[in-house]
Amino acid sequence: MHYLHAALSETLRLYPAVPVDAKICFSDDTLPDGFSVNKGDMILYVPYAMGRMKALWGNDAEEFRPERWLNENGHYQPKSPFIFTAFQAGPRICLGKDFAYRQMKIFSMILLGSCKFKLNDESKPVRYKTALTLHIEGGLHLRVHPRSSHEATVNA
Numbered sequence: 001m002h003y004l005h006a007a008l009s010e011t012l013r014l015y016p017a018v019p020v021d022a023k024i025c026f027s028d029d030t031l032p033d034g035f036s037v038n039k040g041d042m043i044l045y046v047p048y049a050m051g052r053m054k055a056l057w058g059n060d061a062e063e064f065r066p067e068r069w070l071n072e073n074g075h076y077q078p079k080s081p082f083i084f085t086a087f088q089a090g091p092r093i094c095l096g097k098d099f100a101y102r103q104m105k106i107f108s109m110i111l112l113g114s115c116k117f118k119l120n121d122e123s124k125p126v127r128y129k130t131a132l133t134l135h136i137e138g139g140l141h142l143r144v145h146p147r148s149s150h151e152a153t154v155n156a
């Protein structure tokens with residue numbers, strides 16, 4: 001379960017469901033790095049870009065590597081929500097975060113435990129379309145094969 005939690009976090013790090021998020025300043029302020037903002041300014045933070053920054057994730061930032069979330073005992077280690085911003089951070093952090101992880105785990109276990117998924121066309125690159133939420137351009141076309149009962153038991 002630790003590895004699955006890590007794999008889901010790694011997926012959201014590289015492909016955050018909310019890739020860009022806007023805020024409006026309520027008052028004039030100075031950010032921690034000295035940058036000044038004025039009342040009414042719109043500020044954007046970009047989880048899609050932050051999830052790929054080498055300064056935050058190291059030189060392998062663009063690699064899908066769930067192990068980066070695990071300690072030496074294979075236990076999941078959460079990152080600061082100010083670094084892993086897929087669910088936002090601070091007092092307005094996503095209220096459904098734990099519920100979302102639970103849903104994703106239940107779906108992954110049921111689907112991956114009973115079926116194998118392959119891209120319909122391995123030669124066709126999967127492209128993303130950034131909008132309010134992250135979409136796959138044209139959808140993701142898959143071939144789904146049921147696992148044999150033996151495989152399902154071994155992998156359970």
Ligand code: HEM
Nearest residue numbers: 017018021022086087088091092093094095096097099100
């Ligand atoms: C992978 C799934 C999800 C992701 C990536 C996600 C991400 C986010 C983000 C980025 C925000 C901040 C939006 C903003 O204020 O600008 C947010 C807010 C929120 N989310 Fe989620 N969310 C997910 C699933 C859910 C689920 C399943 C629920 C409810 C069951 C939920 C309930 C909420 C609520 C109520 C807020 C508003 C919190 C507030 O403004 O105080 N989310 N979410």
